[in-house]
Amino acid sequence: MASVAQFLRSKVSQTVWTTEASASVYDAIAIMAYRKVGALIVAHQGRLAGIVTERDYARKIVLMERSSRDTPVRDIMSAEVRYVGPHQTTDECMAVMTEHRIRYLPVITARQVIGMVSIGDLIKNQIAEQELTIRQLEHYIHGDGFHAGRNGVQTQSAQL
Incomplete structure (x- = not known):
């Protein structure tokens, strides 16, 4: 099970996209569309003020006409931000997301946002970990002497 810090290092893009609380919702949605992300960190005077998601847009703009x-953005963002630290595990992230019915978790250290984890990211990671476990078990069952070493790299055991 990977820590959030390990997981963030493996992500293709480690950029955390932000918007200002005073920006229009239209501008925030345009950033999300252009960057192909579903959430933005909301800043106010350089500090974390909240998070805005596509779900916020659908429920608080579209449905309310x-x-x-x-x-x-400040009118629709979630000001109470659930977050995790880099030392926490991906399983802990899944538990927080499930308990609070959220799809995005900022990763915060020393009062600074260093990353963002989505439910999609975590599911993809979980599938990769399960596939590795399956391969290890298959090799064990077949007795071919291969096993995954550190970081999932396969090595061959010496059989005497």
């Missing part, structure tokens, strides 16, 4: 161009 509000104008995304006239509504500031």
